[in-house]
Every structure is written in structure tokens, then in C-alpha cells.
Amino acid sequence: MSIFLVIAGLALLVVGGDFLVRASVGLSFKLKISKLVIGMTVVSFATSAPELLVSLQAAFDGISDIALGNVIGSNIANIGLVLGITAIISPLTVEQEFYRYNWPMMMLASFALYYFLKNDEVLTAVEGVILFVALIIFLVILIHNSRKSMKANLEEVDDALAEVSNFKIVMWLLIGAAGLYFGSEWLVEGAKQLAKAVGISDYAISVTVIAIGTSVPELAASVIAALKKEKAISLGNLIGSNIFNIASVLGLTAIIKPIVVNPETPEILSTNIFWMIAFAAILVPLMLIPKRFVIGRYKGMLLFGAYIIFIYITLK
DSSP: OHHHHHHHHHHHHHHHHHHHHHHHHHHHHHHTOOHHHHIIIIIHHHHHHHHHHHHHHHHHTTOHHHHHHHHHHHHHHIIIIIIHHHHHHSOEEOOHHIIIIIHHHHHHHHHHHHHHHHHHSEEOHHHHHHHHHHHHHHHHHHHHHHHHHHTTOGGGSOHHHHTOOHHHHHHHHHHHHHHHHHHHHHHHHHHHHHHHHTTOOHHHHIIIIIHHHHHHHHHHHHHHHHHTTOHHHHHHHHHHHHHHIIIIIIHHHHHHSOEEOOTTOTHIIIIIHHHHHHHHHTHHHHHHSSSTTEEOHHHHHHHHHHHHHHHHHHHO
16 A cells, blocks of 8 residues: 555656646746746745645644654755756756855755754744744745846747646646645655654654655656756755745744754754755855856766765664
């Protein structure tokens, strides 16, 4: 049964990712917003839904270390696993918006999370509000700047999607989001059953199996976007998802119920959060050396290799 859930989940994720990318390209034309921003907002929000649901459920169940482990593990997986595999499949070109706004916001959110947790080992409701409000301000600035620059770049949009009706775009978004949601649910459930069968602990499952499972929507959307040559959506989705995971997923979860670091899992603050920050920080050097503004196959292999090392250390 668990193997069937994994296979069925993967199939749904592929279908969902395809519909979501199509809708996103059409939406970027309709709203006169760049594809990178659509990836940062619409696609990121849809692909971050599994993390939000897992984290809220974990907080309500009183196991907030699972919520933290899921988000931290998912952010690591988004760059090491998803960006690594996406770059191996198809090299990604980095736009100005990435290092002007998106990467600094991702680093700021990552350091803010570390500071809030290190301070008293609790992410309080007030700190959750700070993170969530910062996200709203960031999105307003991002969309405003994108609308100004988009006027000169409308030729980037695929002509075949330029005339798509609003109804079709909404339907594609709904089908894509539903496919990603149910696909990730089935995949995570099947993976958890398999992990339990071989005796892996709850926390290890949260930063590996569940984190990978909730990152599979990002993987599906990003790989399909890269294959369709919509690479701005692909990169925007990953960076946006990492920002959403911290500011929206953990922010909203903390507002509803403060997130407490479990003393039985000190590796959250002693090890794993530094892996998350390191994976985020390495993107700018990778972007500049040796070929500027391109994350190619060798860089993808480097990210993927680092992620394999992280998984090995976590499960050891």
C-alpha cells in the first residue's frame, strides 16, 4: 500500500506541476508581472501549502519540533535537492531581481528565525506577526517594482498563452494546486509508512522524509518549468517557497500556537538551522563563480551532493 501511495503521489505531482506552470505563465501576462515574481508568489504559495498544513497540524498536536524540522528540512531540500536536480536537468539563468530583492529577503528571514529561536527557544506569536508582516511588505515591494519593469518585457511571454481566458487560468491553478496537494499528501504518507517500517525516529523523519515529501511540489513545478524553458518561474518558485516557509508557514503557525524547540532535539539549533543558512548563503557565490549569473549542471551536482551529505549525517 505504501509503495502504491508513493507512485500515485508522484503521478499527481507531475500533473499538478504541469497545470500550475501553464497557469503561472498565463497569469504573468494577464497581471503584467514578471515570471520570476509569479514564481515567487503564486507558485510559491501553492507549493508551500503542504508545509503549512504539516506545520499547523504538528503545532496543534503539541509536537512543534516536527513543524520546525519540516520547514528547516524543506528549505534545505528546496535548494540542495530541488534546485540541484533542476539545474542538472536544465541550467538556470539568474535575473537581477534575484540578488536585489529575493536572496537578501531569504537570508534576512533565515537569520531572523535563528535569532528568534536562539533568544529563548520559542517562536512567539509576536515574532510570528513580525515575520508575516515582513512577508506582506516584501511582496508589495516586489510586485510594485515588477509592474514597472514588466512594461518593457512583455515580449517574453509565450504567445500561445497570451490569449488564454481568465476562467482557464483559474481552472489550471485549481487543478495544479489540487494535484500538488493530494500528490504530496499521498507521497508523504507512503514515505512515512516506509520510514517507520525501517525504524527511523520522528524527528529524523521530519527533516528528511516529510521535508523531502513536502518539497516534492516545488520539485515537480520547478523541473516542469525548467523543461518548458520557464526558468524564471523555476528559480522564483524555490526562493519564494523558502521565504514563504519561514515567514508564512512558521509565522502563521506561531501566531496560532507558539512554536517551542524540543529539548530532546537540540540539533535544530545546533546543526540543522546552520545547514539551512549555509545552503541559502552559497547561492550568490555559485551564481558568480565561474560563469556569472548561471547555475549550471556542475553547480547543480555540487548542491545535490551537499544535500546527500546532509541526509547521511542526519540519519546516521
